[in-house]
Amino acid sequence: MQLEHYNDSVQENHRQAREDARALGAFEAWIDGGSRAAASGETFDTRDPVVDDPILSVPRCDEADVDAAVEAAWDACDGEWGQTTPEERSRTLQEWVSVLRDHLDELALLESLDTGKPLAYAEGEVTKGLDFIEYYANICRAEGGKQIAAANDAHIYTRREPYGVVGCVTPWNYPLVLTSWKIGPALAAGNAVVLKPAEQSPLTALRIAELSEGILPDGVFNVVPGFGDEAGASVTGHPDVRKVSFTGEDVTGEAVMSAAAENITPVTLELGGKSPFVVFPDADVEQAAETVAGSITYNTGQSCDACSRAIVHEDVRDEFVERLVEEVESHTIGDPLAEDTTFGPLVSRAQYDKVNSYLKLGVEEGATLATGGGSVEGEGLDGGWFVEPAVFVDAENDMRIAQEEIFGPVETVVTFSTYEEAIELANDVPFGLAAGVATENGSLAHRAAADIDAGSIWVNKYYGRTVTGSPFGGFKRSGMGRECARDTLTSYTQEKTVHVPIEQDPTL
Template sequence: MVDYYDGSIEKNHREAIEQATTDRTFANWIDGEAVTASTDETFETIDPAVSVPITAVPRSGASDVDRAVSAARGAMDGEWGETTAAERSRMIREWVQTLRDHADELALLESLDVGKPLAHAAGEIEKALEFLEYYASVGRAQEGTQVPVSENSHVYTRREPYGVVGAVVPWNFPLVLASWKLGPALAAGNAVVLKPAEDSPLTATRVAQLSKDIFPDGVLNVVHGYGEESGAPLTAHEDVDKLSFTGEDVTGEAVMESAASNITPVTLELGGKSPFVVFPDADLEQAVETVAGGIFYNTGQSCDAPSRVLVHEDVHEEFVDRLVEAAESYEIGDPLVEGTTLGPLASQAQYDKVTGYVETGRDEGATLVAGGDQPGGDLEDGWFVEPTVFDDVDNDMRIAREEIFGPVETINTFSTYEEAIEIANDTEFGLAAGIATTDTDLAHRAAADLEAGSVWVNTYGSTVTGGPFGGYKRSGIGRECGQDALEYYTQTKTVNVELGDPSL
């Protein structure tokens, strides 16, 4: 992607903010139009690289959620409820093409909002569009079944949309994770009320605006605000037929409790503390590159990041040396400048959390072998943390058990296969896991024994269109990204027709 900025980091970002927000209003999007909050209150979204405001967005409440849900219900009762799978596919494809025409604009908004290097943001925008295109295709392939009963009965099934879907997405991959929900929900024929995280409201607003005159009004609605003020009313709303949430596990508990009062079905993609097991026969150069890319990409703010590395004792010393070298090779800097490979954390709260865990690791007796500090100079006003590696970590330490969500890697050692699997599975999470080995038998055996929804062998984090993604244990319920995600946005109806004798 072209690099337009070459001044000081503050100058770069103030110019970019002006470019991204001039003549733009980032209001709620309800029933096909921009809408302010019912209270007329707003809050600021902050650029994490320089800690300055980007723009203001509505601070919505329950009445705004009511309005959005009502608009979605109106769409279901109207034109959208009568569409065919082919018609929905055509609309989604038209929308994707419009979004692709605005890809540079969307990438800049994403970079400013959450601190991603601009090139990474551009790649993620394209990834989001690929997911939307995928569901535009597979949505047309939905089929019912015919159930053989007897000559006198014709029994078949239909897949029907739930109706109004409430979707709540986090701030770490704003548009990608929104696409995981919007793609199958819309392709299946639902209308959506999307609640983006308060730290990353911009791309959600813009893609909804760019759906104007493509989808009928009310099909895609966006309501901004804080979780307890707008998210909670959405998850508890009696006229929402299906909920899909991505975020931390404790909030997932609250979503389930809220949905229970209305018996609303939920899909939850929650946190992780994912192990990466390095067996003694592994290609260490490849393993280190894989681990570093997994934990330091997006400044470690990934639910499936391989944040626990388990290394066989025979290769431990060499692996640590190589990983420290890899960590120190990352270019920390202005996300808008070409060559930056590590941007800031997304918010002050996340910065405080991550730096707190770094101190906890020191206090627990782990050995800090790389990073752990904040860069100075032009970066001191942003929420930057160096790539950090702790060695000599025990699995009962907090840094090995709790989700840090930052560029912090922990290293533990093992001596036997059984010990490796036991340590890997000794966690309340089960979102993902990784394996480094050249032994095919070992790879398949470990993949079967690891308690995780995704297992990557000699690679990591390559979530692809068509590959189901979701977790075991406290990491969630349901799957996204694959064709079977459509099943989580539809319900099955069985039709039984009694056949009489022909009268002719």
């Protein structure tokens, strides 16, 4: 796909981009190896957050569509897909990834249109998502059972077997990346998948399903777009779904866990975060400020692992805030299709309203808004869901802006004076997804990493991004289970132990 024509006005760029998107595929539900409308015939619009215009309409799936998808998935498990070897699955997934890489530009365009993220960032994320699928396609060849040397008169070994049908529900902030985290290991392990993508951003999931035609057997990968209380609840509570993987906010995670419990269905939950970045007095303050600014502004702050709480030693607080404000203000807010844009809109009107309510709340609670927080107008951006990245200072850790997940570009700075206070502040939230530590003292870094309750700790550089093979998941209300790791593949299988007696004096 050629993207050079995206260089005009914002409105013209997005009119042309929507036309390009509509020409790419059917964007209907993908069930049993083909496109189909929802059983009800109903549709809903996915909207462009830059100009708030509809991109296209997709099927509004419900329980009937999920039932059809689950049935197709079981047919695949009981048929061709269920008979494949790890080597055969590896080759099939590699072939699919190769095709998807050939369509990288169009997948990035769909991701950018759906979410409002800068096109260059979308390209990088699509590439990373495909890397994860490829990773699991590679390592599944080496997985297997083990022999247990427990007795001389018995041969005891284990088998790893797929669950069968896996139900996956993904959020809107990183649609393709988080889809790949789930379907990569699920498919590589030999399961079939029923995926419900977020209603705000279903396009890349639908497109990669279309691009699986002729590669994945029918029914192996099914996509049912729709709303959480309809299609999503039908997936997570379905009696014939044998494993559920969900990423989203913690309150929804409670509902998913409850629905799965009725069928004793195992779940993986990757939920919210309110991640701290602790800046000790010996830290490289310039680097720490740059790191925090990058984390809270990337993807417009709509990241579960964004370090939204800077916990800064009182001796370096003023210097840190000065540099943080400079870094935050340096971003170029604009059309995500423009090359120089580094900061796009929030994903929807609902998210825009939520972030603005917290900006108002922070002032009411007594924090000082050091920069940002205003709406963005002019340059053709008036119709989109843009808000300036904001930094609150003079904050207390018990304020709601420091306790609750805002999921937007809002940083809160809290100060501390002792190590013990820093750790107490870092852990004094309901979440434990990620954290960062800035210090030049290696022993202090290791000590803080051990004392902070979070699933991932970054030292000095807060990447906030996972790499293939590194476990990702949270403590406390941030969820259960780990994604992205080698062991994630095992979590999509069940272990079976086989006992075979061995005669001590066999008769020949």
